Amino acid sequence: MKKLFKIQYDKVIDKLRANIATVKPYFENMQKASISLLLKLTLIVVIVFSVIWLGKFAWKHLADQDIFLVSPTTFSFDTPDWATDEFIHEINNIHGLKNKYNIFEKDLTKRIVVAYESSPLISKVNYVERELPNKLKMKFELRRPVAIIKRKRKKHLVDKDCVRIPGDFYKYPEEGDEPIYIISRKSVKVPEYGEKWKDKSIEDGINLLNYLKHNKIDKLLKIVSIDVSKIEGRRKDNKIGVELWTKNGAKIKWGFSPSSGQVSELSNYEKLQNLLSVAMEEGADLGNMEYVDVRWKTPLAKRTRVR
Structure with missing residues (x-):
């Protein structure tokens, strides 16, 4: 029995050895092919990384040339x-x-925008674009004075957005114009250059001035000041809101802004029509008028006394 099992065992072993001998060349070929493929892939990876590195090196060398340098001083x-x-x-x-x-440079245009918008002389940067090889194309809006805020015997230049701007860089008033003052007696902190006044009455005064300028009324009537010191009051307290003064000394009782919430307050357009109706009758300079009250549906006016 043992001899029979040994014979069968030897046959199985011989068969396995024969099978192994048969497939061994196949596995050897697969191993060689795998090694060859791995070597090829390794070579490809090395070539790709070499090309990328050489490309970056060449690009950096090219980009560092003086021709691609832009200087703000130019x-x-x-x-x-x-x-x-x-x-x-x-x-x-x-x-x-x-x-x-x-x-x-990465984020170059963003850094240029931040630098220019930090200047109190610039209100907004519209865009900054690169132009090869060494130019930047940009467009921005400049701040321009529209009035002088006068409070506590001190004067501060301000633009149409109610932003304080440094007077050393402007000539105000411009040649041929008269200065316009915003009169305020309210105690508020004076903002830094480039910052907005945090005073609703001053803001209302500037907004009214912008409206008058848009309609060219400031020069037509020779407006020289806008008094906003009474703008916080109410009519029942005998306050009249904003007062305009002309170069000839005429006072224009304008009232409150449309957003003030005052009951039955006329719009700026209605007040302007009232003012123009008086100016057409009495003269554009209002030279003979003591005051004009445009707060009502029918404007009120008083002539100066002739001595």
Whole structure:
């Protein structure tokens, strides 16, 4: 029995050895093919990374050439006629900019926008675009004075957005114009240059001035001041809101802003029509008028006494 089992065992072993011998060349070929494929893949990876590295090196070397450097000191702008030499110099030397930039720098345009919008002379940067090889194309809006805020014997220049701006860089009033004052007696903190006045009455005064300028009334009637010191009151307290004064000394009782919530308050358009109706009858300069009250449906007016 043992001999029979041994014979069968030997047959199985011989068969396995025969099978192994048969498939061994196949496995050897597969191993060789795998090694060859792995070597090829490794070579491809090495080539790809070499190309990428060489490309980055070549690009960096090319990008670092002086031809791709842009300097803010060489910027030139189309400035308006009202811009002074000091204003132009300040715009050409914005604080926070480096001496040179590479045109391919990451977030370059964003950094330029941040630097220019931090200037109190600039209200908004519309866009900054790269132009190869070494130019930046940009457009921004400049702040321009529209009035002087007068409070506590001190004067502060302000633009149409009620933002305080430095007077050293402007000539105000401009040639041929008269200054316009916003009269305020309210005690509020004076903002830094480039910051907005946090005073509702001053803001209402500037908004009214913008409206008058838009309709060219400021020059027609020679408005010289807008008194907003009484704007916080109510009519029942004998307050009349905003008062306008002309160069000839006529007082215009304008009232409160449309957003003040005053009952039966006329719109700015209705008040303007009232004012123009009086001006057409008495003369555009209101030279013979002591005051004009445009707060009512029918305007009131009083002539100066002739001595």
